[in-house]
Amino acid sequence: xxxxxxxxxxxxxxxxxxxxxxxxxxxxxxxxxxxxxxxxxxxxxxxxxxxxxxxxxxxxxxxxxxxxxxxxxxxxxxxxxxxxxxxxxxxxxxxxxxxxxxxxxxxxxxxxxxxxxxxxxxxxxxxxxxxxxxxxxxxxxxxxxxxxxxxxxxxxxxxxxxxxxxxxxxxxxxxxxxxxxxxxxxxxxxxxxxxxxxxxxxxxxxxxxxxxxxxxxxxxxxxxxxx
Amino acid sequence: xxxxxxxxxxxxxxxxxxxxxxxxxxxxxxxxxxxxxxxxxxxxxxxxxxxxxxxxxxxxxxxxxxxxxxxxxxxxxxxxxxxxxxxxxxxxxxxxxxxxxxxxxxxxxxxxxxxxxxxxxxxxxxxxxxxxxxxxxxxxxxxxxxxxxxxxxxxxxxxxxxxxxxxxxxxxxxxxxxxxxxxxxxxxxxxxxxxxxxxxxxxxxxxxxxxxxxxxxxxxxxxxxxxxxxxxxxxxxxxxxxxxxxx
Numbered sequence: 001x002x003x004x005x006x007x008x009x010x011x012x013x014x015x016x017x018x019x020x021x022x023x024x025x026x027x028x029x030x031x032x033x034x035x036x037x038x039x040x041x042x043x044x045x046x047x048x049x050x051x052x053x054x055x056x057x058x059x060x061x062x063x064x065x066x067x068x069x070x071x072x073x074x075x076x077x078x079x080x081x082x083x084x085x086x087x088x089x090x091x092x093x094x095x096x097x098x099x100x101x102x103x104x105x106x107x108x109x110x111x112x113x114x115x116x117x118x119x120x121x122x123x124x125x126x127x128x129x130x131x132x133x134x135x136x137x138x139x140x141x142x143x144x145x146x147x148x149x150x151x152x153x154x155x156x157x158x159x160x161x162x163x164x165x166x167x168x169x170x171x172x173x174x175x176x177x178x179x180x181x182x183x184x185x186x187x188x189x190x191x192x193x194x195x196x197x198x199x200x201x202x203x204x205x206x207x208x209x210x211x212x213x214x215x216x217x218x219x220x221x222x223x224x225x226x227x
Numbered sequence: 228x229x230x231x232x233x234x235x236x237x238x239x240x241x242x243x244x245x246x247x248x249x250x251x252x253x254x255x256x257x258x259x260x261x262x263x264x265x266x267x268x269x270x271x272x273x274x275x276x277x278x279x280x281x282x283x284x285x286x287x288x289x290x291x292x293x294x295x296x297x298x299x300x301x302x303x304x305x306x307x308x309x310x311x312x313x314x315x316x317x318x319x320x321x322x323x324x325x326x327x328x329x330x331x332x333x334x335x336x337x338x339x340x341x342x343x344x345x346x347x348x349x350x351x352x353x354x355x356x357x358x359x360x361x362x363x364x365x366x367x368x369x370x371x372x373x374x375x376x377x378x379x380x381x382x383x384x385x386x387x388x389x390x391x392x393x394x395x396x397x398x399x400x401x402x403x404x405x406x407x408x409x410x411x412x413x414x415x416x417x418x419x420x421x422x423x424x425x426x427x428x429x430x431x432x433x434x435x436x437x438x439x440x441x442x443x444x445x446x447x448x449x450x451x452x453x454x455x456x457x458x459x460x461x462x463x464x465x466x467x468x469x470x471x472x473x474x
Contacts, residue, residue, distance in 0.1 A: 029384035080312035111471045127473040130306040134431040136271035141469045177279035207404020
């Protein structure tokens with residue numbers, strides 16, 4: 001196992017860089033970046049125009065290797081740390097749409113993504129670390145309307161070393177319900193996601209227990225909310 | 228019969244300082260949910276409204292008090308969910324293998340008025356002024372016998388002081404265990420009293436930690452002493468923070 005859990009900046013897979021204009025919050029899903037096509041569902045039914053998933057996590061691991069090879073403690077550490085750190089999943093509805101220059105948009109209110117977008121953007125922000133000085137009076141929530149725009153800048157899905165590259169802008173905007181001081185701003189960055197074989201990618205995501213954080217691995221298309 | 232140790236503890240309990248004293252057991256079945264105590268005045272909340280996280284000050288009548296007493300060696304000044312995986316696992320295991328007592332949603336205004344408050348667990352259903360969980364571990368050497376499953380908790384406030392960044396409280400908690408219909412005649416019953424006096428803990432941090440402890444204590448109460456250790460794998464309750472709902 002080349003890469004297990006480590007700090008950001010240790011051995012990485014794929015690439016991502018983000019800048020943040022949200023007050024006091026960086027965004028660092030930059031440890032492991034990979035993609036896969038969801039060609040078959042859990043019952044192994046084939047999808048003629050499968051969804052394409054790009055996953056970005058702060059934790060570092062090798063998504064090509066079966067995480068089942070880790071000892072229980074290492075896997076528990078990885079799973080727990082993933083939940084405590086930034087992560088992002090982009091789910092493109094159709095492989096045929098993922099082409100150079102293609103643009104995709106998702107709009108969400110809080111954690112509820114609006115139906116009808118062309119990409120499902122599943123954002124997991126690192127939960128607030130709390131201490132004795134954390135008060136409700138000092139808490140400033142994030143603005144609740146979140147618009148994610150993705151532009152594909154390069155794709156080599158048919159090549160020998162397939163990958164997807166793209167730019168991502170996630171904008172936070174206040175709505176009527178938001179507190180007047182709710183943080184507005186954006187997370188702006190880019191990614192390069194090598195494509196990993198579907199079976200091992202889904203197996204690893206299942207082992208990492210990211211259903212709550214990222215809604216992965218994907219369920220059957222018919223049971224998923226359409227993006 | 229009151230032991231000398233507990234009698235001394237009660238006698239020496241300072242009125243305004245921090246203290247903790249216990250008296251009684253359940254027919255020889257010991258219960259020591261201390262010395263760690265966490266108490267929080269729940270005066271604020273984060274609501275989710277159409278996806279927005281909205282901090283609100285609860286109305287006076289909606290403010291609550293939560294308390295946790297546990298013999299587990301845990302540090303309430305640390306954010307448990309944010310700890311390393313092995314540390315969190317150890318906290319949950321410790322909670323599940325030591326006596327503990329959780330009281331939730333005590334009406335703060337009524338506690339402040341000095342009202343005696345009561346809650347009952349009967350036939351697995353709780354009712355009353357607040358909710359609670361009596362988590363009993365199976366101590367070494369304890370005789371295996373049924374424990375009365377009808378539980379009545381009474382809280383008698385002695386003092387409450389609230390300030391912007393904290394405050395303090397004191398009171399007495401009495402737990403009475405009785406037989407329920409269908410339990411053997413030699414079922415362990417009895418009365419246990421806990422006298423406490425403590426500073427109120429930081430609201431956000433303590434509520435987050437109680438979200439870890441509560442499922443464990445509720446599981447222990449449901450499981451009983453013989454199976455309480457199975458609660459060492461309980462998942463924390465989700466909480467709301469600036470990012471939304473966090474699990």
